[in-house]
Amino acid sequence: MIEIYADSRETRSGLLKTLSEMEGYSIKVGELPCGDYAISSDVCIERKSATDFVISIMDGRLMEQIAKMKIDYKRPILLIEGNPFKTRSAIKTEALVGAISWVNAIEDVTVLMVADEGESAKMIATMARHLQQGLGYEVPLRRNKPKASDLGSVYNLEGLPGVGPKTAQNLFNHFGSIFDVCMASVEELSQVPRLGKASAERIYNQIRHRKS
Amino acid sequence: MIEIYADSRETRSGLLKTLSEMEGYSIKVGELPCGDYAISSDVCIERKSATDFVISIMDGRLMEQIAKMKIDYKRPILLIEGNPFKTRSAIKTEALVGAISWVNAIEDVTVLMVADEGESAKMIATMARHLQQGLGYEVPLRRNKPKASDLGSVYNLEGLPGVGPKTAQNLFNHFGSIFDVCMASVEELSQVPRLGKASAERIYNQIRHRKS
DNA sequence: CTATGAGTGCCCTGA
DNA sequence: TCAGGGCACTCATAG
Numbered sequence: 416m417i418e419i420y421a422d423s424r425e426t427r428s429g430l431l432k433t434l435s436e437m438e439g440y441s442i443k444v445g446e447l448p449c450g451d452y453a454i455s456s457d458v459c460i461e462r463k464s465a466t467d468f469v470i471s472i473m474d475g476r477l478m479e480q481i482a483k484m485k486i487d488y489k490r491p492i493l494l495i496e497g498n499p500f501k502t503r504s505a506i507k508t509e510a511l512v513g514a515i516s517w518v519n520a521i522e523d524v525t526v527l528m529v530a531d532e533g534e535s536a537k538m539i540a541t542m543a544r545h546l547q548q549g550l551g552y553e554v555p556l557r558r559n560k561p562k563a564s565d566l567g568s569v570y571n572l573e574g575l576p577g578v579g580p581k582t583a584q585n586l587f588n589h590f591g592s593i594f595d596v597c598m599a600s601v602e603e604l605s606q607v608p609r610l611g612k613a614s615a616e617r618i619y620n621q622i623r624h625r626k627s
Numbered sequence: 628m629i630e631i632y633a634d635s636r637e638t639r640s641g642l643l644k645t646l647s648e649m650e651g652y653s654i655k656v657g658e659l660p661c662g663d664y665a666i667s668s669d670v671c672i673e674r675k676s677a678t679d680f681v682i683s684i685m686d687g688r689l690m691e692q693i694a695k696m697k698i699d700y701k702r703p704i705l706l707i708e709g710n711p712f713k714t715r716s717a718i719k720t721e722a723l724v725g726a727i728s729w730v731n732a733i734e735d736v737t738v739l740m741v742a743d744e745g746e747s748a749k750m751i752a753t754m755a756r757h758l759q760q761g762l763g764y765e766v767p768l769r770r771n772k773p774k775a776s777d778l779g780s781v782y783n784l785e786g787l788p789g790v791g792p793k794t795a796q797n798l799f800n801h802f803g804s805i806f807d808v809c810m811a812s813v814e815e816l817s818q819v820p821r822l823g824k825a826s827a828e829r830i831y832n833q834i835r836h837r838k839s
Numbered sequence: 840c841t842a843t844g845a846g847t848g849c850c851c852t853g854a
Numbered sequence: 855t856c857a858g859g860g861c862a863c864t865c866a867t868a869g
Contacts, residue, residue, distance in 0.1 A: 458732070490735065492731070498742065500742050500746065508746075508749070509749070512746065512749045512750055512753050513753055515739070515750065516750055516753040516754045516757055517757060519704070519737055519739055519754065520670070520753075520754040520757045520758050521757050521758075521761075523702065523737070524737075525731055525737045525738055525739075526737075526738070526739055526740070527727065527731070527738060527740065528740040529712070530710065530712055530713075534712060534720075534724070537720065537721070537724045538724050538727070538728065541721075541724045541725055541728040541840095542728040542731065542732045544728075545725075545728050545729060545732040545733055546732045546733075549733070550729065550733065550840090553791075553792035553793055553796075553863095554690055554729070554733075554792065554840090555687070555690070555785070555791055555792050555864080555865085556690060556691060556694045556781075556782050556785050556792065556795075557691055557694075557782070557785045557786055558686075558687035558688075558690075558691065558865085558866095559686075559687065559865090559866090560786065560788065560865085562788075564832075564833065564836045564839070565836075565838060565839055567786075567788060567833055567836070568833065568836055568838075570786050571783065571786035571787060571833070572786075573695075573786070574695075574698075574779070574782045574783030574784075574785070574786045575779075575783060576660075576698050576699055576775070576779055577660045577699055578660055579658060579659065579660035579661060581658050582658075582660065587838060588838065591837050591838045592834070592835055592836055592837045592838070593809065593833065593834045593835075593836070594809055594834050594835050597805065597806055597809040597810075597834075598809075609658070617775070620774070620775040621775040621776075621779050621780065621783070621805065622804070622805045622806050622809075623775075623804055623805075623806050624775035624776070624777075624779070624780055624804055624805070625803050625804045626777060626780075626799060626800065626803045626804070627777055684840055685840080685868085685869075687840095689840085690840090716869085717868080717869040718840075718841090718869060719840080719841070719842095719869070721840075721841065722840035722841050722842095722869080723840070724840085725840040725841070726840045727840090728840090729840070789847085789848090789863095789864070789865095790864085791863060791864050791865080792863090792864095793862080793863060793864085794863075794864085820849090821848085821849060821850090821862070821863070822848095822849085823848060823849055823850090825847085825848065825849095826847090826848075826849090
């Protein structure tokens with residue numbers, strides 16, 4: 416059973432009703448210190464309608480709420496319902512962008528936008544499930560692996576830090592095999608075109624990095 | 628002067644043009660190992676149009692890109708342009724919500740949504756400014772590179788033939804590092820759970836395979 | 840992402 | 855020890 420904690424102020428919202436009608440979820444209503452929904456010990460969600468969001472920027476409530484959430488939760492999420500750019504209000508686009516950028520870049524808080532209440536419900540439910548039960552299987556990080564050996568080697572090297580398609584090809588050309596790349600010293604790695612000492616070191620470290 | 632690094636694939640986009648016309652910004656185009664824009668040593672941005680986003684979910688490119696960004700940068704951002712829920716595509720809403728939730732909840736990557744290219748430009752520019760100049764005082768690029776991670780190693784090993792998420796983890800657990808996997812003989816590789824002689828040989832051959 | 844199906848190869852059991 | 859069926863995991867495809 417997936418548990419979602421909702422703040423009592425949300426009681427009247429249709430969202431809470433939708434959530435409580437879902438199979439496999441248990442909704443607990445109470446007084447949250449901040450935010451509207453808590454879906455794990457690290458994650459809480461502040462849900463705002465587009466107009467509410469705009470207003471909370473102007474009266475400074477947004478900063479306050481975000482700051483508060485960051486104290487109690489490691490990973491707060493701001494969920495905006497509707498398009499704030501489309502609201503008829505005095506606020507300038509720059510201010511809007513500035514606020515979102517601040518929330519995101521400085522405060523490191525995720526900003527999600529959904530169209531309506533229904534999407535909000537689905538989003539909150541799914542995130543709760545993912546956090547509490549995982550996906551139910553492992554996600555394949557890489558797909559469409561090439562079969563030809565040369566391509567396979569290049570593809571494999573793309574897994575190293577700071578190595579994209581171009582550098583992977585360079586590495587392979589220079590060393591001739593994955594094995595030789597693994598044996599290379601930092602100095603030898605630096606010889607490769609487009610690889611500086613910093614990247615070379617990171618690659619070297621990743622290859623030797625031991626399970627923590 | 629605020630610096631923004633853009634991947635060369637973005638050259639044709641109107642966004643890059645808009646950015647380069649902005650006062651006080653210096654845009655450098657080059658080959659980024661991953662992501663489309665880098666705005667600090669810790670933060671890079673993968674920008675996707677709504678339809679692109681949907682397509683990249685379906686062909687599995689999204690997971691790969693996110694994973695790669697997480698290896699190279701401390702704080703990757705996924706910037707979605709337009710409303711993915713409104714695209715006419717065969718994908719189910721559940722899958723869409725699932726993807727966003729996965730990026731967010733499981734991968735702990737910030738998701739940002741904007742309406743169009745213009746907003747993207749403003750958002751990227753503003754975030755760059757916030758990160759590089761702070762809101763008032765100086766917080767320039769700290770040069771602390773992301774350290775080698777378990778995830779990076781597992782991701783790398785997943786590039787090998789016949790190796791999916793499960794086996795990659797098993798390999799890493801058994802040998803402790805990419806380096807040790809590369810040094811292993813066919814016999815030693817066979818020791819790993821669920822790896823028989825056939826798979827072990829394929830892996831061994833791929834690692835030693837020389838450029839043809 | 841979610842769903843489904845086929846294919847490969849490991850592994851366990853039983854003789 | 856070896857054959858065979860069950861299973862786990864990879865990989866392709868489709869919405």
